[in-house]
C-alpha cells in the first residue's frame with residue numbers, strides 16, 4: 001500500500017497512544033514522492049546556554065514512491081516516531097540510531113510484535129520502483145578495458161563532458177576503446193551522470209540489451 005496523509009496521521013495518533021504514552025505532540029506530516037528515503041523525521045537544532053543542543057520544529061515525512069506492505073509502512077512510521085521521541089525527550093541520544101534508539105526499537109518490536117529495523121532493506125522489486133523511469137536523454141560510453149572487461153559510464157549530453165571523459169579515460173592507459181551511444185532508455189537513469197573517470201561493470205548481455213546497435217561516434 002502507498003501512504004497518504006490521512007493514513008499516516010491516523011497511525012501516528014494510534015501508535016502515539018499505544019507505544020509512546022501519548023507524549024508526542026502532533027507535528028506536521030507530509031507524504032512525498034522521495035526516492036532517497038521511506039520515512040524521515042526532520043528537525044532544527046539550536047544550542048542552549050550550556051552549549052547542549054536542543055531540537056525543535058519537527059516534521060514527519062513519509063514517501064509514497066514505494067509500494068510497501070501495511071506492516072512495512074507502519075514500521076516506517078514508528079521508526080520515525082522513535083527519532084521524534086528521542087529528539088524531544090532525550091536529545092543527548094541524538095542523532096541517528098544510537099543505543100537508546102536501538103533499545104526503544106527492540107522494546108517496541110518485542111511488546112507489539114513489530115519488525116522495525118535500523119535501516120530499511122528493500123526488495124529488488126521495490127528498488128526497481130524507486131528508480132526514476134521517465135525517459136531522459138543520456139550519452140552512454142561503452143568502455144572496453146585492456147584486461148578484457150567491458151563497462152559503461154553515463155555522461156551528461158554535452159560535447160565538452162564527452163570529450164573530457166574520452167580524453168581522461170584514454171590517458172589512463174587501461175582503456176582499449178570507448179564508444180558513445182545516445183539513448184533515452186530509462187535503464188540508464190540508475191547510474192550517476194557525470195564526466196568522472198569511472199566505469200560501471202554491468203552484465204554484458206544487459207548492456208547490449210539496452211544500448212542501440214549503432215554507435216554515435
Ligand SMILES: [Zn+2]
Nearest residue numbers: 079083097118
Ligand atoms: Zn532512522
